[in-house]
Amino acid sequence: MSGREERRDGRYDVPLTVAAPGAEPARANGHRRAATADEPVRGAATDEPDTATDEPVAAGRRRGPDDAIAADVPAAREATDEHGAPDTAATVREPDTAADEPAATDEPAVPAGGLAGGAGGRAAGPSVPDRPGDHWDRRVAKGLAFLRRRLSGDYEVDEFGFDPDITEAVFHPLLRVLYRDWFRTEVTGLEHVPAEGAGLVVGNHSGTVALDALILSTALHDQHPAGRYLRLLGADLVFRMPVVSEIARKTGGTVACNPDAERLLGNGELVGVFPEGFKGIGKLYSERYKLQRFGRGGFVSAALRTGTPIVPVAIVGGEEIYPMLADIKPLARLLKLPYFPVTPTFPWLGPLGMVPLPSKWLIEFCPPIPTAHLTDSADDPLVVFNLADQVRETIQQTLHRLLERRPDPFGP
Numbered sequence: 001m002s003g004r005e006e007r008r009d010g011r012y013d014v015p016l017t018v019a020a021p022g023a024e025p026a027r028a029n030g031h032r033r034a035a036t037a038d039e040p041v042r043g044a045a046t047d048e049p050d051t052a053t054d055e056p057v058a059a060g061r062r063r064g065p066d067d068a069i070a071a072d073v074p075a076a077r078e079a080t081d082e083h084g085a086p087d088t089a090a091t092v093r094e095p096d097t098a099a100d101e102p103a104a105t106d107e108p109a110v111p112a113g114g115l116a117g118g119a120g121g122r123a124a125g126p127s128v129p130d131r132p133g134d135h136w137d138r139r140v141a142k143g144l145a146f147l148r149r150r151l152s153g154d155y156e157v158d159e160f161g162f163d164p165d166i167t168e169a170v171f172h173p174l175l176r177v178l179y180r181d182w183f184r185t186e187v188t189g190l191e192h193v194p195a196e197g198a199g200l201v202v203g204n205h206s207g208t209v210a211l212d213a214l215i216l217s218t219a220l221h222d223q224h225p226a227g228r229y230l231r232l233l234g235a236d237l238v239f240r241m242p243v244v245s246e247i248a249r250k251t252g253g254t255v256a257c258n259p260d261a262e263r264l265l266g267n268g269e270l271v272g273v274f275p276e277g278f279k280g281i282g283k284l285y286s287e288r289y290k291l292q293r294f295g296r297g298g299f300v301s302a303a304l305r306t307g308t309p310i311v312p313v314a315i316v317g318g319e320e321i322y323p324m325l326a327d328i329k330p331l332a333r334l335l336k337l338p339y340f341p342v343t344p345t346f347p348w349l350g351p352l353g354m355v356p357l358p359s360k361w362l363i364e365f366c367p368p369i370p371t372a373h374l375t376d377s378a379d380d381p382l383v384v385f386n387l388a389d390q391v392r393e394t395i396q397q398t399l400h401r402l403l404e405r406r407p408d409p410f411g412p
Contacts, residue, residue, distance in 0.1 A: 160254045182358050185219055198264075200271050202310055202313065205276040205280030209322055229252055230252070230272040233254060273299045278338040280292050288320075294391070312394040313363065313365050313395070314363070315362075316403060317359045323357075326342040358410060
């Protein structure tokens with residue numbers, strides 16, 4: 001380096017321009033320096049895009065270093081030959097350590113923070129999974145919303161006392177634990193249940209305690225594509241018990257009588273009935289899965305008067321939850337109960353004897369039996385009896401088939 005490039009204070013001047021290889025030395029701050037062949041040339045004309053945004057320059061005027069400093073942005077300076085004329089062989093930029101401003105493009109602006117997955121326009125990464133506490137946060141928020149509706153009265157109750165809000169928020173979550181996890185219930189034939197309009201679901205009754213009706217209604221609501229509620233018909237005893245009667249009304253139940261059943265069917269509801277009654281749930285374990293008499297066939301008369309299809313349903317698994325070994329009839333008459341059961345766990349274990357055994361449940365809905373063509377025969381005892389017997393035989397045959405599928409009552 002020549003002595004002319006040396007300042008008075010002993011430091012070397014940093015050139016602002018570098019000439020392209022083979023070009024004349026560029027003039028920088030009044031000094032000249034020849035560029036070496038292996039020194040990289042910055043700002044040379046290449047195919048790489050320039051991401052810096054230059055300030056506009058007036059027509060016919062070459063940008064100078066003062067313009068770049070005044071604008072506080074990196075400035076591009078043109079190389080000149082020894083006579084001061086512009087040299088188009090290379091155009092160089094002053095070194096700038098600050099981040100360049102983004103160039104203006106026709107693409108839409110990206111919100112602050114960049115794209116999902118990283119700043120600077122990087123591709124979006126996988127979504128962040130919910131934290132363990134998020135599930136409980138949603139449950140707490142859902143519970144608070146339920147309390148707000150109950151306190152403000154923002155819920156509906158129909159003429160029978162059915163409250164869908166409390167059924168969905170309180171009773172169904174409790175029953176889901178039983179039918180999904182405890183009983184491991186499998187449901188088939190849901191395509192036979194009407195998606196809309198009236199339908200009469202007729203099933204077998206068993207289990208000492210009528211859990212099969214509750215499990216059936218919850219499983220149907222959860223797994224049916226239309227999420228339909230099953231309006232159960234219960235015995236008079238159910239609606240004479242102080243707490244049980246209120247729960248039965250809130251969950252959509254009503255007394256098993258023809259006027260109520262016909263009103264529900266006339267409103268397009270899905271009604272569930274168990275014609276065996278207490279004879280079905282109060283039979284001994286030795287008579288398991290043997291259907292009892294279907295009474296006088298009142299459910300058939302209600303279906304015929306409204307032209308509602310009858311959907312038989314077979315339930316396997318209820319007989320094993322409380323296997324009844326004996327019935328203490330004198331004690332049952334004293335307590336005004338239809339039966340007093342003795343099971344392997346009750347009354348020996350006290351309240352623990354009320355915990356149902358974890359049997360494997362299978363529920364199958366059978367093809368519907370049409371009744372629209374028999375509406376004029378609703379009062380014909382022969383037609384009613386034949387139709388009731390057809391429903392009973394369909395359920396019995398389906399029970400035999402399901403028992404073959406489930407050789408182990410407590411299997412997976």
